[in-house]
Amino acid sequence: MGGGRRRKGVAVATTQPAHPVKPALPGQPGPVGTIRYWAxxxxxxxxxxxxxxxxxxxxxxxxxxxxxxxxxxxxRVLARCSFLVDDAPVGTRDHATVQLAEGGTVEVLPPFAGG
Incomplete structure (x- = not known):
């Protein structure tokens, strides 16, 4: 965990993301996060x-x-992949309906052999 801070006498743990996320700037198309590619x-x-x-x-x-x-x-590879958005499987949902969050993560998973 990252450092801690105190609020009204109670210790509150804070975490730092592995990769700091910059806030969206005015005019940017949306929230900012990370796409992770596998295999x-x-x-x-x-x-x-x-x-x-x-x-x-x-x-x-x-x-x-x-x-x-x-x-x-x-x-070509992307067309065969499955996706997790913030650890939730996207499955067959239309990608245009899957909302992304500030600081979120998209995992790009190609088909894996053997299960």
Whole structure:
């Protein structure tokens, strides 16, 4: 845990995110958080993680596709992935309906062999 602070004589534990999240700036498309890529998605993206600034999962993934347009495998791998948003499975929900939160995390999980 991070440091603690006192409030009216009660110790309150605070935590620091592993990667500090900058607040959304005026004019930004939405909340700011982190996209984490795993296995083949990580290889296709060429990075383990990157920030998002988007209101929905669809917006975040569209921006990621544009960022990685020079990596031809990225869009192909992304199309086969499943997603967790703040540890909750997205499943078959329309990505345009999946809201993202300030400081949230999107996990990009390609299909795994063996279960």
């Amino acid at each position: 083949a998605a990580k290889a296709a993206a060429g990075t383990a993680e990157e920030p998002y600034a988007a209101r929905t999962l669809a917006e975040a993934l569209d921006a990621a596709r544009r960022r990685h347009a020079e990596r031809p495998d990225f869009a």
